[in-house]
Structures are given as C-alpha cells and as structure tokens.
Amino acid sequence: MVALPDSIDVESKQPLAGSRRWASSDEAKGLTLISPTLLYALALLFLPVLIVIAYSFWSQDYLTIDRSFTLENYRVALSEPIYRDLLWRSLTISLAVSLITVTFSYPVAWFISFHGGVHKNLWLFLITVPCWTSYLLRVMSWKVILGYQGVLNTGLMSIGLIDQPVTGLLYNSNAVIITLVHSWAAFAILPIYVSLEKIDRSLIEAAHDLGDNKVWSFLRVTLPLSLPGVISAFLIVMIPTVGDYVTPKLVGGKDGVMIATAIQAQFGKGANWPLGAALSVTTMVIVSAMAGCMVLALKLFVRRIK
Amino acid sequence: MSGRHGIRKSRWLPVYVTAYLAFLYLPILLLPVFSFNNAASTTFPLAGFTTKWYASLWGNTAMLAAARNSLIVGICVSVLSTGLAICAARAVTRYKFRGQRAATGLLMAPLFLPEIIVAVSLLMIVLQLGLELSLATVILGQTVFCLPYALSVLISGFDGFDRSLEEASLDLGETAIGTFRRVTLPVVAPAIISSLLVSFTISLDEFILAFFLSGTEPTLPVYIWGQLRFAAKLPGVLALGSLMIALSIILITLAEILRRHAENRLKAGAAAHG
Numbered sequence: 001m002v003a004l005p006d007s008i009d010v011e012s013k014q015p016l017a018g019s020r021r022w023a024s025s026d027e028a029k030g031l032t033l034i035s036p037t038l039l040y041a042l043a044l045l046f047l048p049v050l051i052v053i054a055y056s057f058w059s060q061d062y063l064t065i066d067r068s069f070t071l072e073n074y075r076v077a078l079s080e081p082i083y084r085d086l087l088w089r090s091l092t093i094s095l096a097v098s099l100i101t102v103t104f105s106y107p108v109a110w111f112i113s114f115h116g117g118v119h120k121n122l123w124l125f126l127i128t129v130p131c132w133t134s135y136l137l138r139v140m141s142w143k144v145i146l147g148y149q150g151v152l153n154t155g156l157m158s159i160g161l162i163d164q165p166v167t168g169l170l171y172n173s174n175a176v177i178i179t180l181v182h183s184w185a186a187f188a189i190l191p192i193y194v195s196l197e198k199i200d201r202s203l204i205e206a207a208h209d210l211g212d213n214k215v216w217s218f219l220r221v222t223l224p225l226s227l228p229g230v231i232s233a234f235l236i237v238m239i240p241t242v243g244d245y246v247t248p249k250l251v252g253g254k255d256g257v258m259i260a261t262a263i264q265a266q267f268g269k270g271a272n273w274p275l276g277a278a279l280s281v282t283t284m285v286i287v288s289a290m291a292g293c294m295v296l297a298l299k300l301f302v303r304r305i306k
Numbered sequence: 307m308s309g310r311h312g313i314r315k316s317r318w319l320p321v322y323v324t325a326y327l328a329f330l331y332l333p334i335l336l337l338p339v340f341s342f343n344n345a346a347s348t349t350f351p352l353a354g355f356t357t358k359w360y361a362s363l364w365g366n367t368a369m370l371a372a373a374r375n376s377l378i379v380g381i382c383v384s385v386l387s388t389g390l391a392i393c394a395a396r397a398v399t400r401y402k403f404r405g406q407r408a409a410t411g412l413l414m415a416p417l418f419l420p421e422i423i424v425a426v427s428l429l430m431i432v433l434q435l436g437l438e439l440s441l442a443t444v445i446l447g448q449t450v451f452c453l454p455y456a457l458s459v460l461i462s463g464f465d466g467f468d469r470s471l472e473e474a475s476l477d478l479g480e481t482a483i484g485t486f487r488r489v490t491l492p493v494v495a496p497a498i499i500s501s502l503l504v505s506f507t508i509s510l511d512e513f514i515l516a517f518f519l520s521g522t523e524p525t526l527p528v529y530i531w532g533q534l535r536f537a538a539k540l541p542g543v544l545a546l547g548s549l550m551i552a553l554s555i556i557l558i559t560l561a562e563i564l565r566r567h568a569e570n571r572l573k574a575g576a577a578a579h580g
Contacts, residue, residue, distance in 0.1 A: 041412050041413050041415075044431075046412060118316045130331055130334050132511075140337075141337050144540075149347060154350040156349040233571065240420050263423075264422065280423045280426055283501070285421070
C-alpha cells in the first residue's frame, strides 16, 4: 500500500470522510453483502435476456450474424400463419390454465385458511408435495393415464363402465390444459392462502352481523381483501405456462403444439437465433400485456361488486 | 354447523378438498403402482407383482452415468445457490438499502419467466462466449433457477433472528467471524440445510435447463426424456421415476421438518424476549 501524502488538502478530505461514513452505513453493508448474488443474477439472467432482445433485432445469414437493426424477425413472428397460430394457441391455453387453476384452487386455499385449524402447516405441506416431484415424470404420468390404452380407458373398461376405449383424451389441447392445471396447482394455492391469512376475521363477522349472507360477505369482504393473492396466483401461473415445452410435446399431439416448440426449433437444427429470439420476446411481451389486462379486469370486477 | 369466527363450514368443502388432493396425488402414485406391475404396458387390470424393472436398472450403465451427473449437478447447485442466497437473504433481512426491492425482484424473476426463455437466453450467452456445453453450464443455469426458492426459505429463516444476540457477542469481544460462527450460524443452520435440500430437489428434477445446457452428459431427467421415445423402455423409466419421486418426497419432507423446527425456535426466542 502507498501511504497518502501529508499535503492532502481539506477539500479532498471532506468527501473522503463522507464516503467513509457511507462505507460503514447500513446501505453500504447491505449492498456489499448482496453484491455477489446480484452480480450472479445480472450476469446469468439479466444480461442473457438483454442479449435475446438484441438478437431479435439482428438477422442471420447462414452462420454469420448481421448486426444491423431490422424488424424483419418480428414481421415473420407476427405474420407467418404457423407462428401466429402457435402464439394464439399458447396464449389461449395459458389463459385457460390460469383461470381454471385459480378458480379451482381458491376454495382449497380458503378451506386451509379458515378451517385448517391447528394443522394448517400440514395441509399446506400435503398440497405442495406433488409439486416438488419431477415435473417431467408427472407429465409422463398423465400420458400414461390419458392414453388410448391408458390407465383411465382400461380402468373404466375393466369395471364395465365403457365397452371401448374413449379416443380424444390424449394428444389435444384439453390434455395439455389438464396436465398444466395439475402442474401449477400449488403455485396458485400458496399466494391465495397467504393473502387470506392476512384478512382480519372480525371484518367477515361484521359483514355477517350487518346481514350479508355467505355469498355477499364473500364477494364484498373476503374476495376483495384476498385480491393481491389472486393476482399473484394469476401471474405466477399464466406467464410461465405460455412457454411450456414438455407438456405439449408429450401430451399435446398435433393439435396441442405450443410456441416453445417453435422457439426450440430455432435453436436446434433449424438454427435461426434472431427469429427464435424474436419469438421469445414477442411471447413475453404479449403474455405480460395479457396478464396486465387480466389484473386490471379483476380489479375492476371487484370494485364493481364492492 | 358453524366454525370459528362465525364462518360457516360447508359440508361439501371437505369433500371437494379431498377430491382435489386425489387429483394432485393420482399421477405420482400411479407410477410406483405400475413400476411393480408384471407387464410392459400400463393397463388395468394389473398383471401381478414383480421387481424385475428395478433389477434391470442396476445393469444400466447409461442410467447410472446420468444418475452420477445428476448427483454432481445437484450438490454443486445446492451449495452455490444456497451460498449466494445466504448473502442476499442476510442483506435483505438485516439492512435497509436503496434498490432493495429491485434487487429482490431480479432474484425472484425466474419464478415469473417462462423457463424456456431463461434456457434459450443462457444457451445463447454460453455459445456466444465460446464455452462448451457441459455439466458446468447446467450448474450455472440451474443455480439462477434455484435462487428464488433458496432465497424464500432463507429470508423466512433469517427474518425473526434477534440482532441483540449478535450485538451482545460483539460487545463481549468476539470477532465478526466468530460471532457468525458461534451465534448466528447455530440459529440459522436449519434454514440453511432446508435451503440446500430444496435446491438439490429442484436441481434433481429440473428438465428444461438441463436439456438445453447439458451437451453430451445427460442428467436423469434428460436421460428419461431420451428413453420416452421407446415404448419398450417405459417400465424401466417407471421404476426409475418412482425412485426419483420417493427421493424428492423424502428430501422435501426433511426440509419441511427443519424449516418448522427453525420457525418454532425463532418463535420461542421471540417469546422469551417478551
């Protein structure tokens, strides 16, 4: 270390003392402590996403990347019928999945929060356990259940409910939706449960005392107060679902293909990175906008009935 | 019938919740059932009990290699993501600083992103840098993906931590490192182990990132993906899958027990301080 010269003037000492005080402040300590994690996430999450966005405005000629700005990839992504159809289907499926998951999960979260008693933690644990097992295996299991010669068909036949296997269980959008609803159940229940737990129970009692029946007190008190949980449940289900790759591949068949398959193809043999990047960005932007609209609609709906 | 708080309990709700649980557990219970079934197809009625599909796993060198890869990746990912999450969780629970929300938001972002986009973006940056796809790239990618989970476990574990204990230790002349080792660590250890277990489980089961980033060394889910094309391989996959499901459930149960243990201890500590 080089010693500082004695002839340092007062003006330059002042900010030094200031920065030293800053260095021992909570702010500096907090930032120093979080910096390794933050740098990691910046390097391996933020930067890669920026690169995807940059690529989406470039073009590729065989193996060389042309870095001049172009919107051609977006034109292809939005106008080619195949991508438009895949995008449309992915969005409808993710909307359906999030609506169904949130609707069917809400009563379960409600039950645990209001009637879970001393075993709330156990209930929550039971609900989340399946979610920690391999997602690939669960999707595979649905394939085994819904197949033509699958568990459901052969099971129903062996107890004599049906004579012939039912077709149309597997390899379509419905199979994709069932499987995805199953995958995301716990992710919807947890945020709703957390927001239900925060509700002051005396408010609901008050609504009862003031003559609201069960349905009205739910619509006017419980639902609005649990809205933050419902919203995060929507977001946490809808956005990741739109880019699901495994489920459509395994149970979707021809009619259940989603956008992730097209994205993957651009990074595999088809190898057109800029187009793959543009497809990714387009999907993200549209699904975020759609999620935003859903959130807004929910808020408006709740304000109406309040 | 009336529950507490004057909120009436419907008779149908418990039935509904039971049906919901059955729906959740059906797929993961079916795999073990058919893994012991003495037939190559998954049809009812069952054809009798056998353990031959499990026995066939032992001689399967490709599967064993994939299991070894998964173990390496799982251990590295859990240590790396827990280490990084310890720093972040401690910073967030102990200090107030500008940009705290933005920083936490970034770390939690993988929860709200389609996994394929995370995978594709990592693939691009890895190839751009001229790196070879290997287990190391899987480890780097899965760590990003595990961070939100490790972080939530650790933040809730650190949240109720009583700072006056540390201050007392420092006042009594213990060094910062000594304080961490002898005061802080024993209190937060259950949360840390819980985070390690959760991250390991996620890594073990994670498919998309491993699929994109693993190159020629598959992890178990990538190996299974390759086997799914062959109908004849299904029973072996069912046996392997059942083992993986059992392992996941054991690990996650351990993590939950530890987490609750830590929670109770923090509560007891808070109660003692009044």
